[in-house]
Amino acid sequence: MRSRLSDDSAKLWILSCSIFAIGGLGAGVLGVVWIYIEADFGVTLSALGAMLTAATIGRTITSSVSGPIIGRFGIAPVMMGGAGIGIFSQLGLALSPSWPMFMIAAVGHGFGSGVMGVGLNAFAAVNFSARRMNWLHGSFGIGSTIGPYFVTTVVIDLGIDWRWIYALFAGTRVLMLLMFYLTRHQWRIGEAKAKSAPFRMRQTIRLPIIWLMVGAWLMATGNELVAGQFSNSFLINARGIEPKTAAAWVSMYWVSLTVSRFFSGFIITRISTTSFMRLNNVIIMLGAGLLSANLSPLTSLIGLALIGFAIAPFAPLMSSETPGLVGSAHTANAMGLQFTGASLGMALLPWLGGILAETVGLEVIPQYVFLIALVTFILYEGIIRRDFKRPVAKAY
Numbered sequence: 001m002r003s004r005l006s007d008d009s010a011k012l013w014i015l016s017c018s019i020f021a022i023g024g025l026g027a028g029v030l031g032v033v034w035i036y037i038e039a040d041f042g043v044t045l046s047a048l049g050a051m052l053t054a055a056t057i058g059r060t061i062t063s064s065v066s067g068p069i070i071g072r073f074g075i076a077p078v079m080m081g082g083a084g085i086g087i088f089s090q091l092g093l094a095l096s097p098s099w100p101m102f103m104i105a106a107v108g109h110g111f112g113s114g115v116m117g118v119g120l121n122a123f124a125a126v127n128f129s130a131r132r133m134n135w136l137h138g139s140f141g142i143g144s145t146i147g148p149y150f151v152t153t154v155v156i157d158l159g160i161d162w163r164w165i166y167a168l169f170a171g172t173r174v175l176m177l178l179m180f181y182l183t184r185h186q187w188r189i190g191e192a193k194a195k196s197a198p199f200r201m202r203q204t205i206r207l208p209i210i211w212l213m214v215g216a217w218l219m220a221t222g223n224e225l226v227a228g229q230f231s232n233s234f235l236i237n238a239r240g241i242e243p244k245t246a247a248a249w250v251s252m253y254w255v256s257l258t259v260s261r262f263f264s265g266f267i268i269t270r271i272s273t274t275s276f277m278r279l280n281n282v283i284i285m286l287g288a289g290l291l292s293a294n295l296s297p298l299t300s301l302i303g304l305a306l307i308g309f310a311i312a313p314f315a316p317l318m319s320s321e322t323p324g325l326v327g328s329a330h331t332a333n334a335m336g337l338q339f340t341g342a343s344l345g346m347a348l349l350p351w352l353g354g355i356l357a358e359t360v361g362l363e364v365i366p367q368y369v370f371l372i373a374l375v376t377f378i379l380y381e382g383i384i385r386r387d388f389k390r391p392v393a394k395a396y
Contacts, residue, residue, distance in 0.1 A: 013132060015183055016120050017139035022172045023113060024143025024254075025150070029165060031232040032151045032247045036162040041099040045233060049354030052225065054103045056347030058110025063118050063339040075119055076184035082115035083177035090170035094163045112173070114343065121319055122335045130273075130320040134265035137316040141258025144228070148251040156244055204333035207326060212382045213318070213334065214341035219376040220314040222345025223284070223369055226353045227307050228253055230365050238362040239300060249301055256308035264313040273317055274384050281380065283310035284373040292366035307369060314376075315342075325383070 034048050041047075062082075069078055089112055092105030124136055154160050180187075204210060231253055235246040268276065283306055290303030322338070323331045349372065356364045 009127065011183065012186060013124075013128060013136070015179060016124060017136055018179065019116065019120060019176055020136055020140040021143040022176060023116070024140035024145075025147045025172065026109075026113075026169055027140070027144050027147070027228070029147040029151045031229040031250055032148045033155065033162050033165055034229075034233070035236070035243070036155060037102075040162070041102065043099055044358065046351075046354040046358050047099070048229065048233075049351035051103060051106050052229065052350045053347040054106040055110035055113075056343045058107040058112075059114035059117070060110075060340055060343035060347065062111055062114030063336055063343050069115075074187065075123055076180050076187040079116055079119055079180045079187075080177055080184075082112045082119070083173050083180060085112035085115070086173035086176065087170050090166050090173055094166035094170065110343075114339075116176075118336060118339045121339065122331075125319045125322060125331065125335060130268055130317065131265040133316040133320045134261045134268065134313065137312070138258050138261030138265070141254055141261055141312065144254035145251055145258050148232075148247045148254070152244060152247045156247075201333050201336075204326070204330045204337065207330065209325060209383060209386045210330075210334060210337060212379055212386070213322075213325065214337050216376055216379040216383060217315075217318065217338045217341040218345035219349075219372050219379060220311065220318075220345070221342035222349030223372040223376065224257075224311045224314075225346045226349050226365070226372070227304070227311065227369050228257075229350060230353055230357065230362075231304055233357075234362045234365050235300070238365075239294070239297070241297070249304060252301060253304050253308040256305040257312040260309040260312035261316060264317070268313075268317070273321060276313065277317065277380055278377070280310040280313055281373055281377040285370050285377075288366045288370035288373065292363070292370070303366070311373075325386075 030048075030052075038044070038047070085108060089105050089108030092108060093102060096102035096105055124133055128136065151162075151165060154165060155162050228250070232246050232250045235241045235249055236243055239246075241249070264276070287303040287306030287310065290299050290306065292303075294300060318338070319335070322334050326334045353365060353368055356368060
């Protein structure tokens with residue numbers, strides 16, 4: 001029986017990595033395909049932030065209610081529902097005749113991705129080690145890395161309309177749905193391991209530390225999206241780089257993010273989480289400084305890569321640390337609140353970044369990334385100074 005549990009746990013981890021990789025494809029392509037969406041619908045750069053906000057509204061709603069829904073119906077049925085929503089939302093993005101319809105489809109995309117994101121991360125925080133959690137998020141980066149190259153090949157090299165990108169993504173959601181259906185009985189084993197007697201939400205929100213954690217998630221995840229989604233427009237319009245070259249540079253951002261998460265899976269057993277997180281925040285600010293200085297194309301590339309490399313470990317490490325920070329009985333509620341904060345960050349910070357870019361100029365983006373990283377650093381210092389005992393994460 002022990003062997004069977006171990007085998008099923010390994011299968012679920014591999015499946016989770018596959019789902020994360022497929023989800024990463026969409027995150028990596030938007031910044032590259034945006035210039036074609038912008039031209040097609042006749043909108044401006046601030047509309048990119050508005051679209052991300054629309055998607056995040058849906059994601060925020062599902063983040064706040066996913067816990068009770070998963071507790072009632074189970075992981076697999078809810079994930080299948082999220083994949084089903086994803087199919088229709090991706091088709092909506094591909095077929096939208098107008099910008100308002102495109103925005104509605106973006107909200108639907110947020111619903112679907114929110115359900116699967118919160119569910120898989122909460123499941124992984126309980127069932128997987130810190131090392132596996134980093135590798136799980138690294139799989140997302142693999143998809144994000146492939147995405148820009150995929151768009152470059154399909155839209156630029158082959159001259160195919162950008163709408164086919166989202167039609168193909170609808171096909172990936174069909175694959176997700178099939179994968180969850182075929183493994184639906186195995187997920188029940190994992191759910192049994194995760195069951196506990198949780199506190200009510202009103203008890204969790206009374207913890208002072210939870211608001212520092214939510215704030216840090218808001219800043220860090222929003223910053224990751226700002227750097228990833230605005231970098232293509234920044235490189236093309238502020239640095240005068242060819243679109244194809246800029247797309248390759250954006251891929252380097254996601255490459256560095258991916259490599260970092262796999263690297264972190266090894267190094268986290270040799271350095272304290274606190275020291276590692278502090279170092280990463282400093283590196284983000286250094287990368288933003290290099291990007292802003294514009295010393296040469298190479299230093300701009302290095303700066304963007306440093307931002308991706310340093311910002312990557314935040315989500316997996318904070319997810320793994322959550323049970324130790326608030327206690328296992330608060331973990332489910334805390335994960336939901338943190339992902340709600342992350343969703344708000346992904347909605348508000350890119351939106352504000354778009355407004356700043358239009359009013360001040362694209363050169364403000366690296367400075368904006370620096371400021372967000374500084375606030376994240378301050379919030380994390382507040383978290384680690386709280387008097388909480390945290391268990392050492394297992395690495396296996």
